Amino acid sequence: MWRGWHAIAPPIRPLFRRYVELGNKGARELGFRDTGAMWRSKYDMPPEAFPAEMDRLWNQVRPLYLSLHAYVRAKLREKYGDVVPASGPIPAHLLGNMWAQEWENIYPLVAPKDADPGYDLTAILKAKHTQPLDIVRYGEHFFTSLGFAPLPKTFWERSLFVKPRDREVVCHASAWDVDQADDVRIKTCIEITAEDFSTIHHELGHNFYQRAYDQQPFLFRDSANDGFHEAIGDTIALSVTPEYLQKIGLLESVPDSSKDLGLLLHKALEKIAFLPFALMIDKWRWQVFSGEIPPEKYNEAWWQLRLKYQGVAPPVERTEADFDPGAKYHVPANMPYARYFLADILQFQFHRALAQVAGDRLNAMLAMGLSEPWPRALEALTGQKEMDATAILDYFAPLKRWLDEQNSGKPVGW
Numbered sequence: 001m002w003r004g005w006h007a008i009a010p011p012i013r014p015l016f017r018r019y020v021e022l023g024n025k026g027a028r029e030l031g032f033r034d035t036g037a038m039w040r041s042k043y044d045m046p047p048e049a050f051p052a053e054m055d056r057l058w059n060q061v062r063p064l065y066l067s068l069h070a071y072v073r074a075k076l077r078e079k080y081g082d083v084v085p086a087s088g089p090i091p092a093h094l095l096g097n098m099w100a101q102e103w104e105n106i107y108p109l110v111a112p113k114d115a116d117p118g119y120d121l122t123a124i125l126k127a128k129h130t131q132p133l134d135i136v137r138y139g140e141h142f143f144t145s146l147g148f149a150p151l152p153k154t155f156w157e158r159s160l161f162v163k164p165r166d167r168e169v170v171c172h173a174s175a176w177d178v179d180q181a182d183d184v185r186i187k188t189c190i191e192i193t194a195e196d197f198s199t200i201h202h203e204l205g206h207n208f209y210q211r212a213y214d215q216q217p218f219l220f221r222d223s224a225n226d227g228f229h230e231a232i233g234d235t236i237a238l239s240v241t242p243e244y245l246q247k248i249g250l251l252e253s254v255p256d257s258s259k260d261l262g263l264l265l266h267k268a269l270e271k272i273a274f275l276p277f278a279l280m281i282d283k284w285r286w287q288v289f290s291g292e293i294p295p296e297k298y299n300e301a302w303w304q305l306r307l308k309y310q311g312v313a314p315p316v317e318r319t320e321a322d323f324d325p326g327a328k329y330h331v332p333a334n335m336p337y338a339r340y341f342l343a344d345i346l347q348f349q350f351h352r353a354l355a356q357v358a359g360d361r362l363n364a365m366l367a368m369g370l371s372e373p374w375p376r377a378l379e380a381l382t383g384q385k386e387m388d389a390t391a392i393l394d395y396f397a398p399l400k401r402w403l404d405e406q407n408s409g410k411p412v413g414w
């Protein structure tokens with residue numbers, strides 16, 4: 001009988017420490033200084049230049065994050081009182097997400113007066129008795145409507161879409177290209193929520209990318225860099241607008257443009273709140289791998305970075321008896337995370353460019369696979385060789401103006 005992980009799993013911190021040693025040993029045998037340097041070596045620039053590139057992009061968006069943070073903090077203070085400081089970090093447990101990484105679950109607490117679009121996709125999907133496979137079909141439909149071929153029969157036969165009743169599986173969503181040809185699959189446990197509606201678009205983005213470059217030589221069958229892979233499905237999902245939901249029969253009437261601000265705020269709670277989180281995860285790991293953060297400081301350094309980048313604080317005192325990074329899937333799973341930061345920036349750059357050009361250019365980039373340095377792949381789609389966060393700022397410009405009005409006279413930053 002299954003007794004739960006706690007019955008068989010030893011504490012994770014000593015295992016993680018050992019994993020760091022072994023990972024570094026392997027990286028050194030491959031000629032890298034440590035695992036972090038190996039991870040940073042995949043961006044067509046010297047590994048030491050990559051963190052500066054991440055910082056450059058973060059500094060472009062940071063003023064928008066500060067505005068959002070200040071607005072949310074003030075709203076949470078109205079609701080919860082002194083537990084939320086007027087000018088300090090936000091307690092991390094109030095943001096509606098286990099890791100305080102995306103904040104859209106608290107949208108109802110912060111919704112702008114008179115600009116709430118007034119629909120809830122989760123409620124609509126549930127009311128329509130949408131089934132897990134229907135969500136996958138909606139996702140596939142978006143891609144086929146752009147001219148991509150439908151997913152193969154084996155995708156539907158071999159993927160894992162729902163949580164099995166009889167065994168434990170890793171439900172964390174992922175997408176697979178099993179035979180480097182047509183056998184693409186996803187593995188996830190779909191729940192009928194707006195969040196999983198986006199997750200499915202995200203995973204299918206991986207599968208359609210995998211199929212687009214399957215004519216490349218073996219070593220080039222990958223995305224231009226790992227941020228590109230993570231960005232494709234999300235780029236598509238940015239077009240899941242009320243107009244689109246109406247088109248596919250999920251929404252009866254489209255809210256008028258006076259409600260755009262609410263939509264933007266909702267998106268910002270997902271996409272802007274996520275950026276400093278996605279940045280700090282690998283800032284932490286890079287320093288762990290290099291030894292700058294020694295094992296005795298794992299947890300302390302984690303919360304220092306959470307404070308510095310996200311402006312969040314733990315709700316109760318943490319010590320080195322805790323190992324909070326271990327609760328984030330990608331950390332024990334040995335999955336680099338900087339890719340999600342890049343994807344958050346790139347998806348807006350792709351989306352803006354796609355609004356100007358169309359499907360042919362997207363396919364030209366995908367079909368290049370890994371055959372060219374990523375700046376060339378980026379250029380094939382966007383006409384730009386550098387990653388550029390002005391797209392994400394353009395997208396949120398009306399919200400930024402409004403946040404600054406809301407914040408006027410109030411402290412911003414911490």
Ligand code: ASP
Nearest residue numbers: 172173174175202203230
């Ligand atoms: N969406 C999940 C996450 O990013 C898994 C994935 O990357 O496909 O962790």
Ligand code: SER
Nearest residue numbers: 101173274329330340
């Ligand atoms: N899928 C990644 C995560 O769950 C990035 O959004 O953290």
Ligand code: ZN
Nearest residue numbers: 202206229230
């Ligand atoms: Zn992904």
